[in-house]
Amino acid sequence: MTSRASYLADDSFDYIIVGGGSAGCLLANRLSRDPAMRVLLLEAGRKDDYPWIHVPVGYLYCIGNPRTDWLFKTEPDAGLNGRSLRYPRGKTLGGCSSINGMIYMRGQARDFDGWATATGDDAWSWQNCLPDFKAHEDHYRLDNGADPKTGGNSRFSDMHGHGGEWRIEKQRLKWDILESFAEAAVEAGIPRSDDFNSGDNQGVGYFEVNQRSGWRWNTSKAFLRPAKNRPNLTVWTQSHVERLIVETEGSGRKRCVGVMLQRQGRSLQVRAHREVILSAGAIGSPQILQLSGIGPGGLLKRHGVEVAHALPGVGENLQDHLQIRAVFKITNAKTLNTLANSLFGKTMIGLEYVLKRSGPMSMSPSQLGAFTRSDDSQAHANLEYHVQPLSLDAFGEPLHSIPAFTASVCNLNPTSVGSVRIRSDKTSDAPVIAPNYLSTEEDRRIAAESLRQVRKIVSQPALARYQPQEWNPGMQFQSDEELTRLAGDIANTIFHPVGTTKMGRDDDPMAVVDSHLRVRGIEGLRVVDAGIMPKITSGNTNAPTLMIAEKAAGWIVADART
Template identity: 45%
Template structure:
């Protein structure tokens, strides 16, 4: 389809920039690119506005986990090494994207992760290069130092609720030989301590709140929700606009530059539906290839995790609130009146980083404690156990596994196939097994014993490596930190170059977690915000010529 045969143009064009997706990258881009008032920006978001109260009170994300109004609710393909299990993949479909439905943990990754990007040819992406953008984005409640900034759009805070269970777990970690770490984003990553969160005064602080609250009043920024991109318009090797649905009708908008920020799953999907990707595979689906770029959709990486669950001896867990109308009402009143208590926090308090083997040059296992235990998570949610309980989960954050995002239809409404290929390497299994044993070692220390009635998953009967492997095959899954499907690199086979321009197509960039050459060792939201901050500067510099 050429521009002359495109659907009717959208009012207000042409634009300097069209941004597809308002998630952890797209909202940052919209805020920064429109900041000086001289650039005309269109931000397209497939989901609705972020006005649900469940988005804004922190513990409400449990309700968003399985709400199709705000969540794409993807499923993976069956995973061969996990008994053919299908892994649920929630992703934000709302202003703010996944930053409006996630667990709000603020972890940047290890400094060496970014040095690896630079050493692999991605000039300008070393830790020294990206640290200023982490600092620029941040409003750190502890104040500024060499690692942290204040005054940025992204609130980063300590959780204020003093909870005896995570306090005991921190003491137990010290008894188990782990060093205390107050700041996983500072001088070192190893150790155990409290996580910081994207919270402010008892409310979630998404990128929509941080970057769009003021920006949406700018006359040069137009934000359109309910607008689902169908394909990018490519003319003579240049991206000139986007075709999208709005109110059930096809519309088109033109721009000097198109920026795809739809996320690790949807960004390669949109490129491929636009004819940018593996030409042979696209042709088989009836999609006319525009540019043969075989790596689009490949290099999918994600952390894996598994939950150990414990029955608690004391009624101090979120289970106890969920199972009691009296406690639920009291917690609701406390939150409504004072913005404090369980509902003002995420329920995820403490954790840390460790190395599965001394040969590792940095941590490859992350841990996180949650003040609840529940039945199996599915697309329909999870039900709290009818007793006091908590979870303590190891996560493997340096996986060998590589997967893919592929199309199964030429219809953009059909969700793509997501294949992770988890636990097909000995190292991935060894690292997770180490994590399970480390979690047990911590919970067996004297400081935790008064709180544990029993281990309910997997149960103390599971001890041998073979039994651990079966537990992994039965219960391990995605930690929902997928990256890599539009890989950044200096080589011609990379999807984007180090300035995030799509190789072979002018006027088109990808800016989101999909550009990471290798997954970072930590939660991916903060790094995605950093990517968009850095990209904004590059885009504006290139626009000035």
């Protein structure tokens, strides 16, 4: 029997996936498992063969680098006292998994139960998302069967998977100052946690990371490498999608039938027999939709884009985690500031990594984490700490010369929302990114409370021997008004934009996709990336994005069989 791949034209595929990032790589693997389905994966960036992608500390050389980063910036933000932020997004195979902090974090069970309520679809409940998390997991604690920390019982294996493509390991270093911070957190009333991914992440402990033997483990390695020899999978890098091709059928229904793209200096049209799947991320996907005439009608008309289908929610509902970086100068302890600011220290760091794949070069940006409540009125942990044995003004900037550590804290459930909107009708123009940080009274109140909580932890006996002094923002600032203003001065994005193509019920006018991620009013088109989240998860967002892609792949394959 002749397969579909043999009779489709060279410029025609069953599925076109736009974006070779976290979701796109997983989708390409899953959809190409069926040899009868011809799959094209499009990535605007280059292959992930840049060496700094694979060394964990290499994020310092990938963020802000046009080789691997889109180099987006936010608009000046009133909540940040007029500041504009660098807004890194991965531009290479693996997408943000090639430049992110490598932290494996699902979020809280209540996040996904909330999605189920928002969509009216129980498929998104925690219990029904858990199998999709586990499907691609390869957790180090299950390498030898049952979890040794639980004495052989099934608690850990019930929650985690093994043998999948997505490797999860413990970090390969420890610092005395981090151990002491964890002790101080316990003294301040935060319990210890040995698993942040069981549905309730409250506690303090070390983050687990997506690494393999001291190397970054990105989604290109995990999902594309095993599929690279499949003849039905085609991967085009340096292929920039300009717009979607939407046609009106005889019945009046609209259908996405392909994409227009730039590749090797040429404009190409590629068509999809079954579906086009947008996985360009919470910034890229709404931009492509709007440039294709799918989005808020008024916005499109202002920029001379013909309205193919008015969807007011495209690009709205942007949510992000804003981290407030409190820095403490210390004595009597080694920090990366002092170690990496000398030639001898740098040499030793390099040798340790070359010989052992451990030490500072194997570091994720944050090593120790904590989840807790900003005040007793909170029903769940609503703050996340990223604690680091270093300090700098922002990632990509030089380390400070003083011995110091940083306790970054973010509001996990911000109520401030922003937008992503096209700047013009030109695909080469970066979109207008307006996160609208700290724009609600609740977010401003929690910002002030979180800075006070940082001070409470640092004042505990476990840290006393280091004589910590608040270097930034400074203990002279005490009132809510002062702390909120200073939060605006020192806060930065934690690189978690979501929500700009949110899923929702039929009666939600701002929902862009339905609960199976199909774009409303356009057949043959789905969005599968972090943009579909109706609410941001209570933690880092890469793991939930892979879960979304796993679930969507199951639906897409099932639809092809009907």
